[in-house]
Amino acid sequence: MPGFIPEAAAQAADARPAPLDLVLRVNGTEHRLTLDPRTTLLDALREHLHLTGSKKGCGLGQCGACTVRMDGKGVKSCLSLAALVEGREITTIEGLAQGDQLHPLQAAFIERDAFQCGYCTSGQIMAGVACIAEGHAGSPQEIRDWMSGNLCRCGAYDHIVAAIQDAAGATGPARGG
Amino acid sequence: MTATGIGASVKRVEDFRFLTGRGRYTDDIERPNQTYAWILRSPHAHALITSIDTKKAAAAPGVVAVFTGADLEAAGVGGLPCGWQVHSKDGAPMAEPPHPPLAQGKVRHVGDQVAVVVAETREQARDAAELIDVGYEALPPVLDMESALAGKSLVHDGAARNLCYDWHIGDKDAADAAFAKAAHVTAIDIVNNRLIPNAMEPRAAIGDYDTATGEYTLYTTSQNPHVIRLLMGAFVLHIPEHKLRVVAPDVGGGFGSKIYHYAEEAIVTWAAGKLRRPVKWTAERSESFVSDCHGRDHVTRAELAMDKDGRFLGLKVSTKANMGAYLSTFAPCVPTYLYATLLAGVYTTPQIYCQVQAIFTNTVPVDAYRGAGRPEATYLLERLVDRAARETGLDQVDIRRRNFIPNDAFPYQTPVALQYDSGDYGATLDQAMGAALVDGFAKRKAEAGKRGKRRGLGYSTYIEACGIAPSAVVGSLGARAGLFESAEVRVHPTGSVTVFTGSHSHGQGHETTFAQLVSGALGIPMENVDIVHGDTGKIAYGMGTYGSRSLAVGGEAIMRALGRITDKAKKIAAHILEASESDIELKDGQFRVAGTDRALGFAEVALAAYVPHKFPHETLEPGLDETAFYDPANFTFPGGCHICEVEIDPETGEVEVVAFTAVDDVGRVINPMIVEGQVHGGVVQGIGQALLESCIYDEDGQLLTGSCMDYTMPRAANVPNFSVGTHTTLCRHNSLGVKGCGEVGAIGSPPAVINAIVDALWDVGVRDISMPATSQKVWQAIQSARAPMAAE
Ligand code: FES
Ligand code: FES
Numbered sequence: 001m002p003g004f005i006p007e008a009a010a011q012a013a014d015a016r017p018a019p020l021d022l023v024l025r026v027n028g029t030e031h032r033l034t035l036d037p038r039t040t041l042l043d044a045l046r047e048h049l050h051l052t053g054s055k056k057g058c059g060l061g062q063c064g065a066c067t068v069r070m071d072g073k074g075v076k077s078c079l080s081l082a083a084l085v086e087g088r089e090i091t092t093i094e095g096l097a098q099g100d101q102l103h104p105l106q107a108a109f110i111e112r113d114a115f116q117c118g119y120c121t122s123g124q125i126m127a128g129v130a131c132i133a134e135g136h137a138g139s140p141q142e143i144r145d146w147m148s149g150n151l152c153r154c155g156a157y158d159h160i161v162a163a164i165q166d167a168a169g170a171t172g173p174a175r176g177g
Numbered sequence: 178m179t180a181t182g183i184g185a186s187v188k189r190v191e192d193f194r195f196l197t198g199r200g201r202y203t204d205d206i207e208r209p210n211q212t213y214a215w216i217l218r219s220p221h222a223h224a225l226i227t228s229i230d231t232k233k234a235a236a237a238p239g240v241v242a243v244f245t246g247a248d249l250e251a252a253g254v255g256g257l258p259c260g261w262q263v264h265s266k267d268g269a270p271m272a273e274p275p276h277p278p279l280a281q282g283k284v285r286h287v288g289d290q291v292a293v294v295v296a297e298t299r300e301q302a303r304d305a306a307e308l309i310d311v312g313y314e315a316l317p318p319v320l321d322m323e324s325a326l327a328g329k330s331l332v333h334d335g336a337a338r339n340l341c342y343d344w345h346i347g348d349k350d351a352a353d354a355a356f357a358k359a360a361h362v363t364a365i366d367i368v369n370n371r372l373i374p375n376a377m378e379p380r381a382a383i384g385d386y387d388t389a390t391g392e393y394t395l396y397t398t399s400q401n402p403h404v405i406r407l408l409m410g411a412f413v414l415h416i417p418e419h420k421l422r423v424v425a426p427d428v429g430g431g432f433g434s435k436i437y438h439y440a441e442e443a444i445v446t447w448a449a450g451k452l453r454r455p456v457k458w459t460a461e462r463s464e465s466f467v468s469d470c471h472g473r474d475h476v477t478r479a480e481l482a483m484d485k486d487g488r489f490l491g492l493k494v495s496t497k498a499n500m501g502a503y504l505s506t507f508a509p510c511v512p513t514y515l516y517a518t519l520l521a522g523v524y525t526t527p528q529i530y531c532q533v534q535a536i537f538t539n540t541v542p543v544d545a546y547r548g549a550g551r552p553e554a555t556y557l558l559e560r561l562v563d564r565a566a567r568e569t570g571l572d573q574v575d576i577r578r579r580n581f582i583p584n585d586a587f588p589y590q591t592p593v594a595l596q597y598d599s600g601d602y603g604a605t606l607d608q609a610m611g612a613a614l615v616d617g618f619a620k621r622k623a624e625a626g627k628r629g630k631r632r633g634l635g636y637s638t639y640i641e642a643c644g645i646a647p648s649a650v651v652g653s654l655g656a657r658a659g660l661f662e663s664a665e666v667r668v669h670p671t672g673s674v675t676v677f678t679g680s681h682s683h684g685q686g687h688e689t690t691f692a693q694l695v696s697g698a699l700g701i702p703m704e705n706v707d708i709v710h711g712d713t714g715k716i717a718y719g720m721g722t723y724g725s726r727s728l729a730v731g732g733e734a735i736m737r738a739l740g741r742i743t744d745k746a747k748k749i750a751a752h753i754l755e756a757s758e759s760d761i762e763l764k765d766g767q768f769r770v771a772g773t774d775r776a777l778g779f780a781e782v783a784l785a786a787y788v789p790h791k792f793p794h795e796t797l798e799p800g801l802d803e804t805a806f807y808d809p810a811n812f813t814f815p816g817g818c819h820i821c822e823v824e825i826d827p828e829t830g831e832v833e834v835v836a837f838t839a840v841d842d843v844g845r846v847i848n849p850m851i852v853e854g855q856v857h858g859g860v861v862q863g864i865g866q867a868l869l870e871s872c873i874y875d876e877d878g879q880l881l882t883g884s885c886m887d888y889t890m891p892r893a894a895n896v897p898n899f900s901v902g903t904h905t906t907l908c909r910h911n912s913l914g915v916k917g918c919g920e921v922g923a924i925g926s927p928p929a930v931i932n933a934i935v936d937a938l939w940d941v942g943v944r945d946i947s948m949p950a951t952s953q954k955v956w957q958a959i960q961s962a963r964a965p966m967a968a969e
Binding site for chain 1: 188191192193195197199201202204205374377378379428462683851858860886890891893896898
């Protein structure tokens with residue numbers, strides 16, 4: 001069988017760039033990791049810390065499925081290198097609820113039925129939390145504009161906007177517009 | 178209606194895991210000792226492969242194996258099968274060229290699979306793939322259907338003129354005769370733009386092989402795991418079903434694109450067996466663009482004959498449908514049985530003739546995408562009706578009402594095979610017009626005019642066919658599968674219930690809707706019910722989820738199994754209560770002897786079924802577990818009316834959807850909240866098609882719209898406010914009376930949007946605008962319409 005080289009695995013370590021030791025602070029816990037320096041924060045979370053709640057929709061910063069919070073700001077984790085975010089406080093969807101107590105935006109997502117397949121949801125919620133925290137949830141239109149980095153192919157936008165508005169405690173009409 | 182029964186907007190059961198990042202999608206799964214696959218894809222649209230040298234790649238760090246088409250062929254791996262055979266007018270079967278999972282000798286589209294590298298890490302597999310040296314001899318590609326038919330270059334040697342089939346339906350002579358009597362004929366040329374589904378979850382597949390049992394497991398992003406098991410096991414890898422388990426766990430959206438059996442599924446499964454290690458593959462988004470099946474891509478000429486009163490006499494349609502480079506699993510049925518059979522729409526057109534040429538090109542295969550054939554039919558028909566109204570001076574609403582199938586005509590036999598069972602098109606239209614505040618439109622239009630903007634109102638009154646069935650009929654039309662659904666209801670000894678359904682949920686909320694059915698039928702709390710789907714190792718059989726079939730077919734199967742459970746439970750209760758079976762009634766979870774206070778709780782009966790100490794064993798078996806296979810008597814026919822109001826800035830061509838109203842008849846509504854979400858999603862995709870999305874190839878066959886930046890999908894800021902409502906007529910051939918709601922939004926909305934734009938710009942002289950109506954296109958249409966008017 002051409003190309004079948006069972007021993008090749010043994011050579012694997014040789015050609016990789018020198019691995020890097022680093023400490024990632026995620027959801028309040030410090031994790032010591034040894035990573036290929038090219039590893040993105042998203043891959044570090046998903047493949048090394050087994051926090052698979054953050055999703056890879058594009059890996060190019062175009063869909064928002066990978067959004068996490070870094071020092072309170074919403075960032076696309078597929079665009080950050082893990083090595084460059086050492087020492088930052090990272091919150092993922094897994095770290096948002098306090099035990100069984102859902103974050104108000106998580107609760108609002110249930111109330112408003114703000115998702116269908118759930119694949120974009122972690123990113124929508126983390127971006128939504130950032131949207132509120134960073135003061136961009138003043139009106140439905142402002143929410144829509146701010147949230148436009150997050151694709152939802154299931155098309156739950158109307159309800160996502162409504163959920164963010166609820167969670168922000170904003171007044172005015174409940175529906176986005 | 179109980180708090181959780183039929184008709185209640187119960188919050189979704191699946192929400193908690195999705196909200197907390199605990200959903201379990203294929204790429205979230207890791208198997209011990211797993212390897213990673215990287216697929217080397219063709220950079221050419223059309224080329225001969227003259228050589229493949231994998232030596233360097235095989236020697237690269239971390240590489241476990243490299244395989245090419247030749248390896249698969251040598252191992253006896255078969256081609257990907259097509260699940261539907263269409264015959265041409267002349268009776269000849271369609272051209273059905275082979276579709277090897279890895280190319281053999283020739284590549285036929287950019288993205289075609291050429292080789293696979295399996296390595297210890299994904300990065301190593303990708304790096305090594307770059308070391309594969311493929312010799313290509315480029316061939317001229319055929320990209321548009323006209324030049325494909327001219328046959329200058331052949332995608333497949335076995336398909337002369339690149340024609341897959343030349344099919345027709347209806348009575349051509351009768352249609353011609355109708356046209357001969359016409360007072361007016363309206364003709365229109367329509368392009369239904371090619372779309373790229375782009376479910377947010379990229380496709381992924383993990384092959385696993387158990388050396389102890391010889392059993393293969395495939396985890397895959399599929400809408401129908403049993404279908405994948407059948408196709409892959411029987412036709413591609415020749416693995417018997419008892420040694421092949423297919424799991425489709427949480428799936429992040431499908432919209433059709435995850436129905437089909439894809440090459441990567443077969444490759445990882447086969448490689449896992451060969452290498453005795455799990456093999457995982459996850460598409461990059463750029464691969465999704467060039468390897469997930471695309472949708473739509475029709476070019477059509479249609480003519481409508483009317484009498485002097487605007488009544489439709491006949492319809493003639495000629496369509497070219499792009500199949501792409503290979504026949505995907507259900508591709509042949511989309512532009513035929515899911516398209517031409519819908520051309521009566523909601524109208525009494527007595528004569529319809531449609532011919533369809535399906536054509537191979539050097540593009541990604543095209544198959545069903547949300548709506549599949551029905552959006553194409555609806556778009557064509559509703560644009561044509563709109564134009565006919567303008568040409569004859571009839572009002573948009575009036576022309577529709579004149580031609581609606583009247584309420585007393587059901588069951589209504591169309592001239593194109595279908596028999597509609599129910600509907601009330603006038604009432605749906607009335608309700609939509611009320612909700613859309615049509616009465617105030619003239620005022621809003623005038624007000625917009627003062628601001629220099631143009632307002633338009635567009636209608637679409639549509640019908641679709643869901644829950645494609647019955648098996649005997651689809652079989653006679655070329656389906657190589659049955660289209661029933663199965664359900665098993667297992668009552669556990671303490672009274673909790675697990676339902677195993679052959680439907681698959683990838684955003685539809687089945688875990689909630691189906692649990693509501695159980696809760697309603699057995700009178701037990703929803704939290705005592707679990708819905709299991711997506712695993713051939715657990716569920717007896719299933720045909721999966723597409724064509725809005727899950728509730729109408731899968732839900733009905735559950736109802737039948739529930740009926741059997743109730744029947745048996747009554748027997749048990751009657752025996753214990755020493756009453757006659759016919760006197761036992763089930764109400765609120767209690768089996769009661771009618772008119773007495775002697776009763777047993779559901780859980781007591783369940784326990785008795787499994788602790789059958791006093792059973793008459795000759796007549797009553799222990800246990801409480803029932804299975805049903807349900808094959809519907811007919812399609813279901815959801816329909817509705819969508820009304821779109823747009824405002825256009827003539828200086829920039831920018832189109833704003835200022836209001837969108839949908840009133841859909843989806844039959845009985847089990848969970849209004851879930852239905853609303855489904856309609857929203859469909860409408861967002863429909864508006865995406867109408868205003869934003871278009872797949873574009875350059876003349877070399879390179880995909881120009883190959884990223885989420887180049888291929889414009891609706892984002893939060895692009896989506897209008899919706900007003901969504903339902904008007905219910907019950908389906909007459911299933912006990913629930915349900916019709917289906919997953920596709921209505923995508924089917925009904927595109928013509929409403931485009932008709933609104935044409936309405937806004939008709940006075941300027943714009944007669945047509947093609948999808949997607951981007952600002953640039955609209956601006957140009959306004960400019961070119963103004964130019965001749967200025968010159969006149
Ligand atoms: S995965 Fe990061 S933006 Fe898409
Ligand atoms: S819920 Fe499916 S992509 Fe947003």
